[in-house]
Amino acid sequence: MSDAKTDPNRIMLYIISDSVGETGFNLAQAALAQFPQIKPIYCRFPFVNTDSKLDKILDQAKADHAIVVHTLATKGLAAKITNFCEQNGLVSFDYITPLLTEVSKRTGLTQTYEAGAVHHLNARYFDRISAMEFAVLYDDGKDPKGFLEADVVLLGVSRTSKTPLSLFLANKNIKVANLPLVPQAHIPDELWKVDPKKIIGLTNDPSVLNNIRRERMIAYGLNPDTTYSDMDRIKEELKYANELYKKLGCLVINVAHRSIEETATIIMESLNLDTYENN
Known part of the structure; x- marks a missing residue:
């Protein structure tokens, strides 16, 4: 992991999800594919649904000075990442909250806050x-x-x-x-x-x-x-x-x-x- 700190062409991304994390991983890959000279390091953290799990990951992200990508539906966790990153000089990208907020605003409905809802066995x-x-x-x-x-x-x-x-x-x-x-x-x-x-x-x-x-x-x-x-x-x-x-x-x-x-x-x-x- 230290290579990512010293080599400008090594980018470390922490992909955090309260489900399997495929959405965040695919979006991160799509973005980094535009920079073929870069060798990204993808650190995936699926099924993060508690404060204690998230705290440990964020401490690691801080130590690695990673870019944090997340798709968290569990209530409060996305905001926690945003606050932590702002306070510790990290960059984070919330791939889901802005869309949830807009849908809620337009419809007057409240999200379920259910992790992995898209993977229902329906x-x-x-x-x-x-x-x-x-x-x-x-x-x-x-x-x-x-x-x-x-x-x-x-x-x-x-x-x-x-x-x-x-x-x-x-x-x-x-x-x-x-x-x-x-x-x-x-x-x-x-x-x-x-x-x-x-x-x-x-x-x-x-x-x-x-x-x-x-x-x-x-x-x-x-x-x-x-x-x-x-x-x-x-x-x-x-x-x-x-x-x-x-x-x-x-x-x-x-x-x-x-x-x-x-x-x-x-x-x-x-x-x-x-x-x-x-x-």
């Missing part, structure tokens, strides 16, 4: 679990029947992020089935019965795909120069996939240089599926 939560089970069950075209039940059907050649994208969307309560595409392979009859608007064709740049496949073979301790990573073979696979997408009339997304989150956002916006998470 119907939405169990829908998410169901969607994740669906994604696993119908991964890699295991059962074509899933295409007819899915909210989204992902198509793509090997290493176009079908499985991680399926699981990411499932975490948004979206039921996803996916099918790997291989030239000359049989296309299930069920796919032609799916509304083209629900089908997403994933593609990639040949050079990017070549690098990904070579790295995958190396990771397995195998020769990277195989048919799987051959450039001519890759171009053939992508051509086959793109021709199929044209026949289906589906949306095509090039995942080269795109994160899973970016691709998922394009899919949800194109199909108006962003409302699923809020149902």
Whole structure:
């Protein structure tokens, strides 16, 4: 921790939450991503719901001269952090209280002060679990029947992020089935019965795909120069996939240089599926 004090490119952030702390952590990461030359140190403190727990953490933050980020709903704790930081020369960011205050002001309602309220085991939560089970069950075209039940059907050649994208969307309560595409392979009859608007064709740049496949073979301790990573073979696979997408009339997304989150956002916006998470 002493490195953060002496190295200007080492920033220490204390992320304090009375729940799991994902919101504060994600926001802090998003901000620090704008400074790639900085090596942030994230110190996460979840389930902080008492004065005694908070006091110990704040004393540590003072010793480390950390930036304090917090998302506390428990009554009184956010104000305590603000006061402590002001008195001890620390910088703090309250990611939730200003919004709670404004909502209360506009509606005349009082917040519940319940930590982790967003993580209730309600119907939405169990829908998410169901969607994740669906994604696993119908991964890699295991059962074509899933295409007819899915909210989204992902198509793509090997290493176009079908499985991680399926699981990411499932975490948004979206039921996803996916099918790997291989030239000359049989296309299930069920796919032609799916509304083209629900089908997403994933593609990639040949050079990017070549690098990904070579790295995958190396990771397995195998020769990277195989048919799987051959450039001519890759171009053939992508051509086959793109021709199929044209026949289906589906949306095509090039995942080269795109994160899973970016691709998922394009899919949800194109199909108006962003409302699923809020149902």
